[in-house]
Structure formats: C-alpha cells, structure tokens
Amino acid sequence: MTAIGARLFGDASIWGNFLSHPQGFLLITVTDLRKVYRQGDRDVVALDGVTLRVPKGSVHGIIGHSGAGKSTLVRCLTLLDRPTSGSVSIGDRELSSVSDAELRRARRRIGMVFQHANLLDSRTTAQNVAFPLELVGTPKQEAARKVAELLKLVGLDRFADAYPSQLSGGQRQRVGIARALATDPDVLLCDEPTSALDPATTEEILDLIKALRDRLGLTVLIITHEMHVVKRACDSVSLLEAGRIVESGRLADVVASPGGRLSMALLPLPGEAPEVLPGGPVLDLLYSGDAAAMPVISGIARRFDTDVNVLAGSVEHLGEAQFAHLRIQLPSSADLAAITAHLTANGIAVTTKEA
Amino acid sequence: MDILNDLFSNPGITKALPTAFAETLQMVGISGVFVVLIGLPLGVILHTTAPGGLTPAPWVNAVLGGIIVNITRSVPYAILMVSLIPLTRMLVGTSIGPVAASVSLTIGTVPFFARLVETSLREVDFGKIDAALVMGSTRLQVVRKVLLAEAMPGLVAALTTTLVTLVGFSAMAGLIGGGGLGRLAYNYGYQRFDTTVMLTTIVIMVVLVQLIQFVGDRVSRRVDHR
Numbered sequence: 257m258t259a260i261g262a263r264l265f266g267d268a269s270i271w272g273n274f275l276s277h278p279q280g281f282l283l284i285t286v287t288d289l290r291k292v293y294r295q296g297d298r299d300v301v302a303l304d305g306v307t308l309r310v311p312k313g314s315v316h317g318i319i320g321h322s323g324a325g326k327s328t329l330v331r332c333l334t335l336l337d338r339p340t341s342g343s344v345s346i347g348d349r350e351l352s353s354v355s356d357a358e359l360r361r362a363r364r365r366i367g368m369v370f371q372h373a374n375l376l377d378s379r380t381t382a383q384n385v386a387f388p389l390e391l392v393g394t395p396k397q398e399a400a401r402k403v404a405e406l407l408k409l410v411g412l413d414r415f416a417d418a419y420p421s422q423l424s425g426g427q428r429q430r431v432g433i434a435r436a437l438a439t440d441p442d443v444l445l446c447d448e449p450t451s452a453l454d455p456a457t458t459e460e461i462l463d464l465i466k467a468l469r470d471r472l473g474l475t476v477l478i479i480t481h482e483m484h485v486v487k488r489a490c491d492s493v494s495l496l497e498a499g500r501i502v503e504s505g506r507l508a509d510v511v512a513s514p515g516g517r518l519s520m521a522l523l524p525l526p527g528e529a530p531e532v533l534p535g536g537p538v539l540d541l542l543y544s545g546d547a548a549a550m551p552v553i554s555g556i557a558r559r560f561d562t563d564v565n566v567l568a569g570s571v572e573h574l575g576e577a578q579f580a581h582l583r584i585q586l587p588s589s590a591d592l593a594a595i596t597a598h599l600t601a602n603g604i605a606v607t608t609k610e611a
Numbered sequence: 612m613d614i615l616n617d618l619f620s621n622p623g624i625t626k627a628l629p630t631a632f633a634e635t636l637q638m639v640g641i642s643g644v645f646v647v648l649i650g651l652p653l654g655v656i657l658h659t660t661a662p663g664g665l666t667p668a669p670w671v672n673a674v675l676g677g678i679i680v681n682i683t684r685s686v687p688y689a690i691l692m693v694s695l696i697p698l699t700r701m702l703v704g705t706s707i708g709p710v711a712a713s714v715s716l717t718i719g720t721v722p723f724f725a726r727l728v729e730t731s732l733r734e735v736d737f738g739k740i741d742a743a744l745v746m747g748s749t750r751l752q753v754v755r756k757v758l759l760a761e762a763m764p765g766l767v768a769a770l771t772t773t774l775v776t777l778v779g780f781s782a783m784a785g786l787i788g789g790g791g792l793g794r795l796a797y798n799y800g801y802q803r804f805d806t807t808v809m810l811t812t813i814v815i816m817v818v819l820v821q822l823i824q825f826v827g828d829r830v831s832r833r834v835d836h837r
C-alpha cells in the first residue's frame with residue numbers, strides 16, 4: 257500500500273498537472289500527517305502519513321469507506337484533534353504549532369460545513385449565521401447587514417427568523433453554509449455535507465457549493481463516501497483507504513488512468529459486462545476531454561474495415577469535460593496492434609483482454 | 612361555615628401564617644439565588660473537566676465530583692442542617708431565622724443542583740461544541756453561547772426541581788430555628804393539635820409547589836426551540 261501511495265505521490269504527471277493549474281498557489285497543504293488513537297491498550301492508526309495539496313480555487317474531494325479516516329483528517333485539519341505528527345497549513349500559516357489565540361484566528365479563515373449542520377437550536381437562522389460574527393465582536397448593524405447578505409446568497413432570506421427545528425435538512429445545511437461563510441474564509445471544509453440529504457437536495461447543495469466557489473473564489477475540500485458527490489462537484493479527488501491516500505489527482509487524470517480504482521468507480525460499466533468472450537479480443541477504452549467527442553466506434557470500423565461489437569459503455573460529464581468508458585469486442589481477424597496504436601495515438605487508454 | 616369561621620378567626624392563621632409564609636419564601640428565595648450562583652458554575656466545571664470534555668482535568672473532576680458533591684449529597688439534610696449550625700453562626704452571626712437557615716439550605720442543595728446542571732449540559736451534542744470551536748470560539752464563549760444556551764430548557768427544569776426540593780427542605784429547616792411554614796405546622800399542628808392550621812399549611816405548601824412547577828414548565832417550554 258505504501259508503495260502504491262508513494263508511487264502515486266511521486267508521480268510527477270499528477271502533481272505536474274496540479275501545480276500548473278492556472279491558480280497554482282497551494283491553499284491547503286498537509287504533509288505526512290499521522291494520527292494514532294489509543295483504544296484501551298491498543299493503538300489505532302487512523303491516519304498513516306497523509307500528504308495532500310489543494311490549489312487555491314479548486315474543489316477537492318476526499319473519498320473513502322467507513323473507517324478510512326475521513327473524519328479524523330478533518331479533525332486534524334481544523335486542529336480539533338492534535339495530529340500525532342506531520343503538518344497542516346492553510347494558506348501560508350502552519351497550524352500545528354501555533355498558540356491557542358493564533359489557532360482561533362486561523363480557524364476564522366476556515367469555514368466548516370458538517371454532516372448534520374450542527375446549528376444551535378436555541379438560535380434562529382439569522383442568529384446562527386451571526387454567531388461567528390458575534391465571537392469577534394462585530395458591531396450589531398454591520399453583523400445584521402452581513403447576515404442578510406449571506407442569507408440571500410444561500411437563498412434563505414425568507415427564513416431569517418425560523419428556528420432550526422422548523423427547517424428542512426437541506427435548508428439547515430444552507431444555514432450551515434451561510435454560517436461557515438460569515439467570516440469571509442478562504443477555505444470551506446465540508447465533512448459529508450450531503451450524507452443526510454435526499455438526492456435532489458444533494459444536487460442543490462453541491463451546486464450551491466460550486467457556485468460559491470466560483471463567486472467567492474473559495475478553496476473547497478469535500479469529504480464524502482459517495483462517488484456521486486465527487487463526480488458532481490469536484491475538480492480533483494483523493495482516495496483515502498486505511499489512513500493512506502492511495503490515489504489522487506485531477507478528475508480528468510484519475511478517470512483516464514486505466515485500472516485505477518477511482519477510474520473504475522467514477523466510470524463503472526453498467527450491469528454485468530462480460531470481460532472475456534470467445535470470438536475475439538475484448539478492449540476497454542477510457543477516454544476523456546476532446547477524445548470523448550470523437551466518433552470512436554465508427555472511426556475504427558471505417559478506418560480498419562472491421563466490425564465493432566459494443567459490449568458495454570458509460571459516458572459521463574465530470575466537471576466541464578466528458579468522459580467515456582467503453583468495452584468493445586473486435587473480430588479475431590482484426591489488426592489488434594494497429595487499432596490499439598491508432599486509439600492510443602488519439603489519447604484513448606486501451607486495455608486488452610484476449611480470450 | 613364553621614370551618615370558614617375558624618379559618619378567619621384562628622390567630623394561628625390570621626397572625627402567624629402570613630409571617631410564616633413570608634419566611635418560607637425568604638428561605639427559598641435566598642437559598643435559591645445562592646444555589647444558582649454556586650451550583651451553576653460547579654455544574655459547568657463538573658462537565659468541562661470530565662474526560663473528553665472541553666478542558667479535561669481528571670483531578671479537579673475527581674475532587675469536585677467524587678468527593679465534595681457526592682459526600683454532601685449522601686448526608687441526609689436533617690443531619691447536615693444540624694451539623695452546619697457552627698458554620699452558620701460564623702457566617703451570619705446567628706443560627707436562628709430564615710437567613711441563617713438559608714446557609715444549610717444552600718449547602719445542602721448546591722450539589723444536587725450541580726449534578727442536574729451537569730446532566731443537562733451532557734445533553735448538548737458534541738458536534739455543536741466542535742462547530743463553535745472551529746468558528747474560533749474561546750472556551751468561555753463555548754460555555755456561554757453553546758453549552759448554557761443550548762441546555763437552557765434542561766437548566767430551567769433543573770432549577771424548578773431544585774426550588775421544589777428547597778420548599779421541602781425549608782420546612783425541615785424551620786424546625787431548628789428557620790421559622791416558616793414548617794415551624795408553623797409543627798407548633799400548631801403537633802404541639803397544639805390545631806388541625807385547621809396544619810391542614811391550611813399543607814394546602815399552601817401544595818399550592819406553592821404546584822405554582823413553582825407550573826411556572827417552571829412554562830418557562831422551560833418557552834425557551835425550548837428544539
């Protein structure tokens with residue numbers, strides 16, 4: 257595992273892409289983060305050397321199964337839990353070594369959205385959103401103006417005086433988002449922001465988060481266990497497994513890496529697609545961006561004068577671009593080498609399985 | 612009509628009862644205020660110093676919770692009030708009267724109230740505390756704006772229960788010099804076999820407790836937005 261992680265992290269192409277991002281300034285930098293919990297007389301390694309770099313203005317997803325260490329990562333990012341070792345920086349501020357007062361100041365640069373919103377039941381919507389402003393002694397009028405503005409931004413201006421118990425789950429999450437934005441943070445950390453919501457509301461919240469990123473230039477980290485959330489909202493993604501990041505990169509890159517776990521999860525083939533069939537080689541084609549718009553099948557058929565049998569396929573829009581995963585079968589007579597070379601030359605990743 | 616006549620002509624009722632009632636209110640009022648002033652911070656400290664709390668401090672927690680609170684709570688009030696007579700003399704100069712009785716009432720009830728406070732604070736979801744900390748709250752802000760504010764319905768209920776307990780204790784305190792309705796019932800009902808006075812006292816006590824409970828429930832519901 258470590259080997260895979262190290263290889264992926266050492267992989268210059270992934271980080272090259274990251275760093276050459278137009279706004280290449282890194283906003284979240286996590287280096288070799290370890291967290292060991294003591295459970296009775298046993299040590300549980302919740303995070304085992306996590307390294308993460310998120311450039312300014314991007315939406316990065318962290319996906320992992322239950323127990324992978326997602327919540328622990330968020331708690332360490334906000335220093336709610338002290339990391340056992342390693343460092344966490346937001347912007348140019350290293351958090352793990354600062355004083356309490358500095359930590360509080362730094363935390364105000366981070367907005368956090370929780371799975372269950374964690375609103376204060378004793379406060380109305382407006383009072384909840386005003387909470388972070390109250391902490392720093394913002395003058396009442398200024399706070400009221402800011403709250404009104406934020407409620408408008410998340411579309412809740414009509415619910416200013418409602419208590420959390422009078423709101424739906426989606427509305428509560430919007431209040432949570434407005435509250436997270438009250439101190440004009442640079443970073444929005446979302447821990448399972450949609451896990452308690454129905455599918456339609458999930459879309460709404462994710463769209464809101466993306467819109468806010470565009471509008472306010474936020475850097476967003478979304479922790480989730482749903483691939484759907486990554487597809488819908490993220491520019492880049494890391495797969496967290498047993499406390500380690502085992503795959504990471506921009507969506508376009510991880511999707512296009514054949515055999516990758518994220519690739520398979522992001523673009524699964526529907527149903528029980530046969531892997532091997534008598535009668536000819538089976539090819540898995542993965543393509544992204546511009547190549548996805550190309551008429552691949554008919555292209556091969558015409559150019560190589562052969563039949564192409566489509567076994568399964570899925571096409572998805574991920575972010576701006578289109579991605580496709582196709583499984584095709586060629587007749588045994590086809591010139592496999594030439595076809596593969598042609599496809600590869602056109603930026604299509606090909607994996608061949610021959611009967 | 613006989614009973615009514617008796618009610619309005621009996622000096623135990625027309626003269627002694629209003630004074631006794633005022634003394635009871637005085638005892639419950641004074642000790643109520645001090646119980647909140649001492650018990651609320653104590654309950655907060657018990658909660659925040661517990662393992663996994665806001666500022667875990669095992670020693671403070673063990674000393675305050677295990678020793679002081681539990682020991683005081685295990686001494687029956689009737690014994691506590693007698694044993695506190697010397698301390699009462701030291702503090703207020705006398706061991707007679709409602710003010711003096713308030714000393715033992717306060718000391719006897721603070722641990723009870725503090726435990727109730729601790730229990731209500733425990734109901735506050737940790738996620739809310741985390742959220743407040745991530746927003747940059749100081750610990751004191753967490754206590755004031757999250758713990759106490761969110762636990763308010765429970766805290767009001769705790770105060771209600773404590774005041775009702777104080778009414779009961781104040782009757783006992785009356786016997787050894789506190790005065791009040793307890794003393795009245797004892798003097799007239801037990802020593803003079805004046806059933807009318809005793810029954811009236813009982814009725815007034817019941818009404819007083821009902822009233823406290825009714826107001827407490829109303830306020831608790833008013834501050835509950837869950």
Ligand SMILES: Nc1ncnc2c1ncn2[C@@H]1O[C@H](COP(=O)(O)OP(=O)(O)OP(=O)(O)O)[C@@H](O)[C@H]1O
Pocket residue numbers: 293294295300301302320321322323324325326327328329481
């Ligand atoms: N406070 C703690 N004390 C001891 N062990 C802990 C603590 N918090 C987490 N762990 C352990 O760390 C590991 C990672 O837990 P974590 O909560 O980060 O997982 P997760 O990815 O958030 O899972 P889920 O999706 O179920 O929330 C688990 O094995 C868990 O038992």
Ligand SMILES: [Mg+2]
Pocket residue numbers: 326327328
């Ligand atoms: Mg979790």
